[in-house]
Amino acid sequence: MSDADTVEQAPTAQAVLAQVVKALVQDVDAVRVDVDDSKQTLELQVRVGPDDMGRVIGRRGRVANAIRTLTRAAAARDGVEVDIEFID
Numbered sequence: 001m002s003d004a005d006t007v008e009q010a011p012t013a014q015a016v017l018a019q020v021v022k023a024l025v026q027d028v029d030a031v032r033v034d035v036d037d038s039k040q041t042l043e044l045q046v047r048v049g050p051d052d053m054g055r056v057i058g059r060r061g062r063v064a065n066a067i068r069t070l071t072r073a074a075a076a077r078d079g080v081e082v083d084i085e086f087i088d
Contacts, residue, residue: 010035010042013075013082017044020067025052041081044071048086056086 014033022028030049035042048056057064068084075082 009037010044010075010078010080010082012078013071013080014044016074017046017067017071017084020070021046021048021056024055024063025049026055027052039083041083042075043083043085045085045087050088053086053088 014035018031018033021033022031025031025048027049030047030052032047034045034047036045037043046056055063056067058066064084064086071084072082
């Protein structure tokens with residue numbers, strides 16, 4: 001599956017994920033959302049600058065879990081299931 005096909009699978013989820021993460025971090029230019037479709041569910045991989053990872057994860061992972069919940073709701077609108085991974 002090409003990147004163009006993948007973007008069409010979950011455009012709302014990707015847009016929501018990118019927007020929320022960019023709102024949380026200080027280095028907006030370092031934010032990347034990559035798509036891995038090699039597994040059964042679509043995986044969205046989030047990369048941020050090294051100083052911003054703590055902001056995205058939050059205490060006890062609460063911010064990360066909220067981001068996952070919000071993005072999964074957006075993905076439901078796209079009709080797909082997604083997993084969200086935060087990559088160092």
